[in-house]
Amino acid sequence: MWLERNLAVTQSLQTITTTLAVTHRDRDAALDILRRVHAFAEGQVRASLAELWRRRIAALEGQLSAERDVFVRTPIFEILAQHQRAAVVTSADEAVAARLVSPPMVGISPEVPNRPLLLVLLAAAAPAAALLGAACLVLVFGPPRPRPRRAGRGPEPILAVARARED
Secondary structure (H helix, E strand, O other), X not given: OHHHHHEEEEEOOOOOOEEEEEOOOOHHHHHHHHXXXXXXXXXXXXXXXXXXXXXXXXXXXXXHHHOOOHHHXXXXXXXXXXXXXXXXXXXXXXXXXXXXOOOOOOOOOOOOOOHHHHHHHHHHHHHHHHHHHHHHHHXXXXXXOOOOOOOOOOOOOHHHHHHHHHO
């Protein structure tokens, strides 16, 4: 699938953010893809946060209904108010609410691999890999052994001719 090959998802190690990058030669098409992904991500984040705030508000209201001590109820009311404000911001329109997901951005020039440099690296790495493979084969199986010669075939070895003259 095209999106699986050209969409890179990178999570930051320092924060809880995730960066999405799309490799595409057409700047407008890349921006359109990122806008669609951004709209989906914004909706998902808003829905999960709204559900989180709803559950927390329900838990705090349940705790308030059971608590009778005024000194304990006051901080619970403050926490409940904070959660209710967060729920209102999360459920508000995008024009009113704070942006939960940073907007999509596309650079001026496309970010594609430098193909000539990759080909040069491949041209340098291929012979080195072949040489390394040959060296591994020699180390595993030993140097090539000469084939034994049959009598009457081919020229005699020089050593055999020299021994025959000595006799």
